[in-house]
Structure formats: C-alpha cells, structure tokens
Amino acid sequence: MAAEIIDGKAIAQAVRDEVRDKVTAMRAKTGKAPGLAVVLVGERKDSQTYVRSKKKACEEAGIESFGTDLPEDATEEEVLAVVAAYNADPNVHGILVQLPMPKHINEERVLGAIDYEKDVDGFHPLNIGRLSQRGREPLFVPCTPRGCIELLERTGIPIAGKEAVVVGRSNVVGTPAALLLQRRDATVTIVHSRTPNPEEICRRADIVIAACGQMEMVKGSWLKPGCAVIDVGINAKDDPSKKRGYRLVGDVEYDSAAEVAGHITPVPGGVGPMTIAILLQNTLEGAERAFGP
Numbered sequence: 632m633a634a635e636i637i638d639g640k641a642i643a644q645a646v647r648d649e650v651r652d653k654v655t656a657m658r659a660k661t662g663k664a665p666g667l668a669v670v671l672v673g674e675r676k677d678s679q680t681y682v683r684s685k686k687k688a689c690e691e692a693g694i695e696s697f698g699t700d701l702p703e704d705a706t707e708e709e710v711l712a713v714v715a716a717y718n719a720d721p722n723v724h725g726i727l728v729q730l731p732m733p734k735h736i737n738e739e740r741v742l743g744a745i746d747y748e749k750d751v752d753g754f755h756p757l758n759i760g761r762l763s764q765r766g767r768e769p770l771f772v773p774c775t776p777r778g779c780i781e782l783l784e785r786t787g788i789p790i791a792g793k794e795a796v797v798v799g800r801s802n803v804v805g806t807p808a809a810l811l812l813q814r815r816d817a818t819v820t821i822v823h824s825r826t827p828n829p830e831e832i833c834r835r836a837d838i839v840i841a842a843c844g845q846m847e848m849v850k851g852s853w854l855k856p857g858c859a860v861i862d863v864g865i866n867a868k869d870d871p872s873k874k875r876g877y878r879l880v881g882d883v884e885y886d887s888a889a890e891v892a893g894h895i896t897p898v899p900g901g902v903g904p905m906t907i908a909i910l911l912q913n914t915l916e917g918a919e920r921a922f923g924p
C-alpha cells in the first residue's frame with residue numbers, strides 16, 4: 632500500500648490565499664498593510680534564493696517587503712544597527728535575519744536584539760521560552776515547525792494522544808517542533824546523533840518529523856505501517872540525469888518510506904513551501920497586533 636502524498640505546495644497556497652484576503656481586508660479597513668524586513672548578511676547562494684522567494688511571496692500577498700543586504704565582512708555592530716532601525720520603523724511588523732550568518736557574528740546576540748513583537752521567526756529567547764512553558768503563549772512560533780503542524784492538521788491527521796518522534800534536535804526545527812507536538816498532547820520523543828537505537832524508537836511513532844540534516848537517513852524499515860511522515864530535509868543529491876547534475880531529496884528515503892507510511896510529504900513540494908506561507912501568516916499576525924482591534 633502506497634502512502635498518501637501530503638501536497639505541501641497546495642496547502643501552502645491555501646494559507647497564502649487566506650493571508651492575501653486578510654491583508655486586502657486590512658488595507659480596506661485601516662489603509663495600512665503588514666510589512667516584513669529581511670536582513671541578509673553575506674553572499675550564500677542558497678540564502679539569496681530563499682530571500683528572493685520570501686520577497687516574491689510578500690508581494691503576492693500584499694505584504695510590503697523591506698530588505699537590507701550586508702556584505703560578508705559586515706560587523707556585528709552594523710547588523711545590530713540595521714535591526715535597531717527596523718525595530719523603530721512602524722511600517723515593519725516582522726524582522727527576519729536570514730540564517731546562518733557569517734561565523735564572526737554572534738547569532739544569539741543579533742536574534743535577541745530583534746523586538747520580540749516583530750520576531751516573525753520566533754527565535755527570540757522570550758518567544759522560545761514561552762513556547763517551552765505550559766500555559767504561556769509565544770507571540771510567534773518558528774515558521775518551519777509551525778508549517779509541519781499545519782500540514783498535519785490540515786490533512787486531518789490526529790496529534791493528541793499519539794506517539795510522535797522528532798529526528799533531530801536543532802534550535803530552528805527539531806526542538807520547537809517537539810514542543811509544538813507536546814502542546815497538542817502528543818507523547819513526544821526526540822532522537823538525535825547520540826541516540827543508539829533511533830530506528831527502534833521511530834518504529835513506535837504515529838507521527839515522524841525528520842529534521843536531522845542527513846540525506847535519506849530515515850528508511851521505510853524505521854517506520855510503523857500507516858504512520859505520518861513529515862520530511863523537513865533539503866539535500867542536493869548527485870544525479871547525472873538532471874541538467875543541474877543533482878536533485879533535491881529529504882532526510883527520509885522517500886521510496887522505501889512511501890511503501891510503509893500512511894501519509895508522507897515529498898521533497899521538494901512538502902515542508903519548504905509551508906515555511907514561506909507561515910512567515911507571511913506570522914507577519915500578518917504581527918501587524919494585526921500592532922494595529923489593534
């Protein structure tokens with residue numbers, strides 16, 4: 632039995648359409664629009680591509696986009712000055728500092744300098760702290776983990792009372808994804824590079840979120856029949872039959888996993904498009920709070 636494919640592109644488009652309609656209504660009611668500022672430091676090709684698609688997505692949703700590109704050798708003080716200017720700008724409701732930043736810049740210091748009310752990435756210590764505590768609500772939740780949850784919920788996959796395993800413990804995906812699943816009453820385990828028996832633990836899971844950054848690590852033999860698999864990985868795999876010489880694959884070995892799972896996200900076209908859709912949604916929510924009821 633082959634798994635049902637979770638169409639991340641289509642679900643992301645539905646989210647983007649909802650955001651666009653709400654932005655249209657906001658413009659009509661208040662004469663104002665949400666604004667997103669994206670700060671890019673350095674010349675990484677992949678980061679430039681992501682930033683470009685974020686700006687394009689903003690335009691399509693009617694969100695104003697602002698951007699500052701700094702050179703690879705920009706100082707931490709220069710980055711902090713850009714962040715401070717966007718903090719003070721009333722037309723900006725979301726600030727995203729593209730990661731990773733060059734090594735000489737203290738990421739924690741920069742992320743902590745973003746006004747937590749404009750922290751659309753959800754990486755500010757106050758938002759992470761609230762996410763990790765019961766009964767507290769962060770203003771923003773990190774885009775990729777929130778996108779994973781939206782994919783499950785909009786596909787009708789139950790979370791409460793289920794066993795969920797997150798593969799990977801990064802600050803940007805694995806850890807916040809585990810916290811979000813726990814907040815929805817799943818029983819959550821994180822497996823990571825020092826877990827001796829990840830396969831065995833994964834086989835218990837009704838929901839697997841793979842975010843370990845290791846190409847095709849999670850195999851069909853790791854999965855419980857009928858489980859839901861959300862693949863966060865994006866890896867370039869050599870493929871001479873493609874004109875670019877590679878194709879994108881996830882952290883899940885798709886073909887073997889699709890034979891066992893009940894639902895699975897493809898790469899590309901799964902979690903990636905959701906990350907951008909949720910960024911727009913977070914920016915809209917920031918603007919709604921800024922403009923008041």
Ligand SMILES: Nc1nc(=O)c2c([nH]1)NC[C@@H]1CN(c3ccc(C(=O)N[C@@H](CCC(=O)O)C(=O)O)cc3)C=[N+]21
Nearest residue numbers: 681727728729730731752774899900901903904906907
């Ligand atoms: N502060 C910060 N926030 C981020 O949210 C952030 C970041 N830094 N640094 C880099 C990662 C990566 N990321 C992606 C966004 C969209 C796709 C995406 O749309 N992918 C498509 C297309 C893939 C392709 O063709 O290249 C897909 O998977 O179908 C992927 C990855 C956001 N990130």
